[in-house]
Amino acid sequence: MSTSQPRAFMDKNAVKEWFSIIMPGLLLCFVVGMAAKFVSEHYGGPTILYALLMGMSLNYLSEEGRCAPGIQFAAKSVLRFGIALLGARITFEQLMGLGITPIAIVLVGVPATIFFGVLCGRWMGLSKNQSILSGASVGICGASAALAVSAVLPQNKESEKNLIFTVIGVTALSTVAMIAYPLIVTGLNLNADESGIFLGATIHDVAQVVGAGYMMSDEIGDVATFTKLLRVAALVPVVVVISILVARRTDMGTDGKSKLPLPGFLVAFVIIVTINSTVPVPEVVTSGMSEMSRWCLIIAMVGLGMKASFKELATMGWKPIALLVAETVVLAALVALWLICAR
Numbered sequence: 001m002s003t004s005q006p007r008a009f010m011d012k013n014a015v016k017e018w019f020s021i022i023m024p025g026l027l028l029c030f031v032v033g034m035a036a037k038f039v040s041e042h043y044g045g046p047t048i049l050y051a052l053l054m055g056m057s058l059n060y061l062s063e064e065g066r067c068a069p070g071i072q073f074a075a076k077s078v079l080r081f082g083i084a085l086l087g088a089r090i091t092f093e094q095l096m097g098l099g100i101t102p103i104a105i106v107l108v109g110v111p112a113t114i115f116f117g118v119l120c121g122r123w124m125g126l127s128k129n130q131s132i133l134s135g136a137s138v139g140i141c142g143a144s145a146a147l148a149v150s151a152v153l154p155q156n157k158e159s160e161k162n163l164i165f166t167v168i169g170v171t172a173l174s175t176v177a178m179i180a181y182p183l184i185v186t187g188l189n190l191n192a193d194e195s196g197i198f199l200g201a202t203i204h205d206v207a208q209v210v211g212a213g214y215m216m217s218d219e220i221g222d223v224a225t226f227t228k229l230l231r232v233a234a235l236v237p238v239v240v241v242i243s244i245l246v247a248r249r250t251d252m253g254t255d256g257k258s259k260l261p262l263p264g265f266l267v268a269f270v271i272i273v274t275i276n277s278t279v280p281v282p283e284v285v286t287s288g289m290s291e292m293s294r295w296c297l298i299i300a301m302v303g304l305g306m307k308a309s310f311k312e313l314a315t316m317g318w319k320p321i322a323l324l325v326a327e328t329v330v331l332a333a334l335v336a337l338w339l340i341c342a343r
Helices: 004-043 047-057 068-089 092-096 100-123 128-141 143-150 159-187 192-202 206-216 218-233 235-251 264-278 283-306 310-314 319-341
Strands: none
Touching (some): 004 068, 004 283, 047 159, 047 283, 068 264, 068 283, 092 264, 100 128, 100 192, 100 235, 100 319, 128 143, 128 159, 128 218, 128 319, 143 283, 159 192, 159 206, 159 319, 192 218, 192 319, 206 218, 218 235, 235 264
């Protein structure tokens, strides 16, 4: 008793001390996230982008002071928790109901976009990590994919800057696509199903897919949303493959053995999708988890924004945004050509 009581007391004190260190910065990120949400709801535009930009305006708070540890916690731990909860938005039934065409397009389009990004990035002199991050964000699901893939890529002094630049660029391009792509599908004379597949397979972020699809019709919106969910589901195998490749490259030259690195947030994502698909989960639970995931990603984006600055991003030049644009054009051309030839 005499040894266990002090240990329990010390553990309790350690937890309280940890909370006292983390809470100032975490609460700050939450308050800024609420402000971003308010601006988005009242004036339009993506909440994630507002959260990032507002966070960047408070960059000095992450350098030192009481808020720094909490900002770091929001940018990493809260981010991974939010990605895991994304699984509450997806079920196997939804994915299987899409038919073979969108599945085939996603199976080809996602790896093709990432592969093109790596090749084009190498030609432009960009790092492999930045090229993979860019290709995954365009090929899968925009900012969410960028956040998930970044979590398993090797971390260095450029990692956070690459991530923030990618999120800003892919969000801006997704907004442009939401406006331009409905005009493109009309010009190509695609039917309702083809239009929905095109929008869902090419626009980067879920919110913009929903906006573009339902702006045209409910039928197109439904097909676009389900196609987009299929791309979101591709996040799991892509992150697993990237994790394995990164681990092999890291372990090379050490003990000759490579581990299978399955990040905890990815395992949790798969478990949540499986439970959501096989067990009758109440609507209030799934909607609550989806909302919590949304807030975690908003808070994480505030934290990431606070750890970067406009001055640092300006030094990256034009090449990263040119790569994002090239990947976006290639993905749209591939899907459009597929749909036209499949008629």
